[in-house]
Each structure stands twice: as structure tokens, then as C-alpha cells.
Amino acid sequence: xxxxxxxxxxxxxxxxxxxxxxxxxxxxxxxxxxxxxxxxxxxxxxxxxxxxxxxxxxxxxxxxxxxxxxxxxxxxxxxxxxxxxxxxxxxxxxxxxxxxxxxxxxxxxxxxxxxxxxxxxxxxxxxxxxxxxxxxxxxxxxxxxxxxxxxxxxxxxxxxxxxxxxxxxxxxxxxxxxxxxxxxxxxxxxxxxxxxxxxxxxxxxxxxxxxxxxxxxxxxxxxxxxxxxxxxxxxxxxxxxxxxxxxxxxxxxxxxxxxxxxxxxxxxxxxxxxxxxxxxxxxxxxxxxxxxxxxxxxxxxxxxxxxxxxxxxxxxxxxxxxxxxxxxx
Ligand code: GYE
Numbered sequence: 001x002x003x004x005x006x007x008x009x010x011x012x013x014x015x016x017x018x019x020x021x022x023x024x025x026x027x028x029x030x031x032x033x034x035x036x037x038x039x040x041x042x043x044x045x046x047x048x049x050x051x052x053x054x055x056x057x058x059x060x061x062x063x064x065x066x067x068x069x070x071x072x073x074x075x076x077x078x079x080x081x082x083x084x085x086x087x088x089x090x091x092x093x094x095x096x097x098x099x100x101x102x103x104x105x106x107x108x109x110x111x112x113x114x115x116x117x118x119x120x121x122x123x124x125x126x127x128x129x130x131x132x133x134x135x136x137x138x139x140x141x142x143x144x145x146x147x148x149x150x151x152x153x154x155x156x157x158x159x160x161x162x163x164x165x166x167x168x169x170x171x172x173x174x175x176x177x178x179x180x181x182x183x184x185x186x187x188x189x190x191x192x193x194x195x196x197x198x199x200x201x202x203x204x205x206x207x208x209x210x211x212x213x214x215x216x217x218x219x220x221x222x223x224x225x226x227x228x229x230x231x232x233x234x235x236x237x238x239x240x241x242x243x244x245x246x247x248x249x250x251x252x253x254x255x256x257x258x259x260x261x262x263x264x265x266x267x268x269x270x271x272x273x274x275x276x277x278x279x280x281x282x283x284x285x286x287x288x289x290x291x292x293x294x295x296x297x298x299x300x301x302x303x304x305x306x307x308x309x310x311x312x313x314x315x316x317x318x319x320x321x322x323x324x325x326x327x328x329x
Contacts, residue, residue: 039097040069040070040071040097040098040295040296040299041070041071041072041073041094041096041097041098042065042070042071042072042073042096042097042098042099042100042295043073043075043087043088043090043091043094043096043098043099043100044061044065044072044073044074044075044099044100044101044126045075045077045083045084045087045088045091045099045100045101045102046058046061046074046075046076046077046101046102047077047079047084047102047103047104047127047128048076048077048078048079048104049076049078050079050176050208050209050210050237051209051210051211051235051236051237051263051265052236052237052263052265052266052267052268052329053235053236053237053263053265053283053285053329054209054285055329056265056285056286056328056329057102057127057285057286057287057288058074058076059288059329060285060286060287060288060289061074061100061126061287061288061291062074062288063288064288064289064291064292065288065292067289067292068289068292068293068295068296070292070295070296073091073094073096075087075090077104079104079176079208080104081103081104081105081108084101084103084104085112087101088101088112088115088116089112089115091121092115092116092119092121095119095121096121097121097295097299098121098122098123098124098295098298098299099116099121099122099123099124100123100124100125100126100291100295101123101125101126102125102126102127102128103125103128103129103130103180104128104176104179105176105177105178105179106128106129106130106131106178106179106180106183107130107131107178109130109132109137110132110134110137113130113132113137113138114137116137117136117137122138122139122298122299123137123138123139124138124139124140124141124142124291124294124295124298125138125140125141125142125143126142126143126287126291127142127143127144127285127287128143128179128180128181129141129143129180135306139294139298139304140294140298140304140305140306140307140308141306141307141308142287142290142291142294142308142310143287143308143309143310144181144283144284144309144310144312145184145309146180146181146183146184146185146188146283147184147185147187147188147191148188149181149184149185149188149262149281149283149312150184150185150186150187150188150189150190150191150192151188151189151191151192152188152281152314153185153188153189153232153260153262153279153281154188154189154190154191154192154193155192156260156278156279156281156314157170157192157193157199157230157232157260158192158193158195158196158199160258160278160279161198161199164198165198166198167198167199167200168198168199168200168229168230169200169202169225169227169228169229169230170193170199170200170201170202170228170229170230170231170232171201171202171203171204171218171221171225171228171230171231171232172186172189172201172203172204172205172231172232172233172234173205173206173207173214173217173218173231173232173233173234173238173239173242174186174204174205174206174207174234175206175207175208175209175234175235175238176206176208176209177206177208179209181234181235181262181283182206182234185234185262186204186234189232202225202228203221203224203225205217205220205221207233207234207238207241207242209234209235209237209238210237210238210241211237211238211240211241212241213238213241214233214237214238214239214240214241214242214245215241215242215244215245216241216245217238217242218231218241218242218245218246219245219248219249222245222246222249222251228257229257229258230257230258230259230260231246231257231258231259231260232260232261233259233260233261233262234261234262235261235262235263235283236261236262236263236264236265236267236268236271236277236280237263237265237267237268238261239259239261239268239271239277240267240268240271242259243259243271243276243277253271253276253277254275254276254277254278255275258278259276259277259278259279260277260278260279260280260281261277261279261280261281262280262281262282262283263280263281263282263283263285264280264281264282264283264315264327265285265329266324266327266329268280269315269320269323269324269327270320270324272315272316272317272320273317273320273321273324275317277317278317279314279315279316280314280315280320281312281314282312282313282314282315283310283312284310284311284312285329286328286329287310290308290310294308
């Protein structure tokens with residue numbers, strides 16, 4: 001019964017997916033024929049184009065596919081899970097050799113991942129995790145440790161305010177609701193600051209990882225909270241939007257309100273060097289080369305580690321000034 005329903009759904013949705021991918025950010029494919037194993041075709045479902053991080057990540061995946069001689073079918077889900085599910089179903093129907101995707105939210109993937117498994121197409125999670133209990137549904141997960149990133153942000157804050165006696169009023173701009181980086185960056189930060197009751201998160205809302213939403217939500221925070229000491233933004237773009245709101249309210253970002261963000265994309269690093277952001281926790285978008293290596297291995301049926309964590313650092317204002325000119329993204 002279940003099999004029949006999913007087979008029917010597959011047939012119906014596949015027809016829709018072609019149209020959906022075409023109308024969205026585009027479903028593009030190119031056999032680039034570089035040096036490597038040109039027989040591999042990868043279907044990649046990207047989250048969207050919400051941030052500087054995402055743009056750099058897309059470029060990294062596309063460049064790395066080219067260099068590895070992997071044919072890449074790429075689709076942009078415009079931050080919608082339904083678009084990603086349609087894209088994955090379309091890749092299954094096209095019988096690609098491997099599917100890689102960066103899940104916009106953590107939950108709700110079991111059915112489509114089971115369909116890929118039944119079709120014997122290996123899946124690699126890139127950048128963001130899923131919360132499926134059955135970990136055999138994907139071969140590996142390549143990406144950052146977002147909880148650790150949240151902890152790093154919290155540790156800087158605790159150190160910065162170690163001699164302060166008064167309460168520290170924090171506002172938080174969360175990433176996309178239900179996404180792994182939003183959930184984990186919140187949890188890691190909370191774990192560290194929660195040890196001292198003087199740190200108070202007085203407002204916390206999603207800014208969907210975009211500059212425009214970051215600005216809009218920060219404007220609302222500023223209106224309802226006259227006494228904000230710190231902004232913790234789950235990515236640079238929301239922080240950059242918030243800086244505009246803070247300046248618009250006649251306050252000085254980095255001074256009147258201290259700002260911590262995550263990513264370390266060029267615009268964020270520029271604002272850090274300019275003194276408008278106080279601290280950035282790095283999250284590397286350059287996952288393409290490792291992804292292509294993993295893809296070649298899983299297609300050959302070789303064993304790969306269940307988890308591949310990217311190496312990352314943190315930046316102060318002084319460090320940003322030093323590395324800005326050589327920053328790749
Ligand atoms: O931090 C944010 C992007 O999933 C790590 O998504 C990624 C996050 C990144 O939109 O800028």
C-alpha cells in the first residue's frame with residue numbers, strides 16, 4: 001500500500017518538478033568534462049541564494065564539479081522545502097549517480113530519502129543536517145559544527161563582559177526557522193551564556209538569514225527595547241541589515257550595541273574591520289572540493305566517514321584587518 005502511494009506520488013510530482021525547477025532559480029546542467037571521472041552525474045539541490053555565504057557555497061560546488069569532471073545538475077529551492085523535495089524526486093527519476101543537497105530545514109525528509117534509497121542512489125548531506133532517525137538514508141554529512149559555532153560566539157561574549165556587574169541585554173536574530181544552523185547556533189550560544197544569569201536574551205526572532213529581514217526585525221527590536229547591549233546574529237547578512245537599522249535609529253553599531261555574527265564573508269569582515277561588528281565566528285562555504293571527493297567514493301561504493309566536519313576559526317576586529325585583502329569570498 002505504502003509503496004503504491006509513494007510510486008504514484010513520485011510519478012505525479014516528477015511531472016511537476018520539471019516545471020518547478022525551470023521557474024525557480026533555475027535547473028541547470030553542464031557536462032564540463034574536466035580531468036576526472038566524467039561518467040558521474042550529481043544532482044544538487046541548493047537551499048537558495050539568501051546570503052553571501054550561500055553564493056560562495058554555490059560557486060564552490062559548481063567550480064569543484066567542473067574541476068572534478070562531474071556533470072552537475074543544479075537547482076535552487078528558493079528556501080522552500082517543497083521545491084527541494086521536487087528537485088530530489090526529479091533527480092531520482094533522471095537516475096543521477098549521486099544526490100547531494102543542503103536541507104533548508106531539519107525535519108520531514110524520510111519519505112523522499114527512502115525513495116532515493118529504494119532507487120539505489122546514494123545521498124550526501126552538504127552543509128546542513130536532517131533529523132532522520134534512520135542514518136542509513138544518507139552516506140555522509142559534510143559541513144560545519146553549528147553548535148560549536150554558537151559556543152564560540154557565547155564564549156567571546158562571556159569574556160567581553162566578564163567584569164560587568166549589570167545585566168547584559170541581548171537580542172538575537174535567528175536563521176531560518178527549523179534549519180540546523182538556526183537551531184544549533186542558538187543552542188550552543190545558550191549553553192555558554194546560560195551559566196551566568198546576568199546574560200539575558202530579551203528578544204529573539206528569525207531574520208531568515210537575509211539582510212532585508214535582519215534590518216526589518218532589528219528595527220522592531222529597537223522600537224520595543226530601548227536598552228539593547230548586544231546583538232547576536234546567526235549570520236553576517238542579518239547582522240549587516242541590522243547595522244543599517246541601528247544607524248537609522250541614531251546609534252553606533254559596534255559601540256552602543258556590540259555585534260557578534262557567524263560566517264565571515266567579505267562584507268561581514270569589512271564591517272568587522274571597520275569596527276561595526278565586534279566578533280565573527282567563521283563558517284566555511286567552500287565545501288565543493290570535499291563534496292566531489294566524497295561523491296566519487298560513494299559512487300564507487302567505497303566507505304566514507306559518516307561525518308566530515310569543516311575546519312573553522314574566529315575573527316576579532318584586528319584579525320579582520322589583517323586577512324581582509326586575501327579573503328576568497
Ligand atoms: O551561515 C547562512 C546561510 O547553512 C551554514 O546558511 C549555512 C547558513 C549560513 O544562509 O549565511
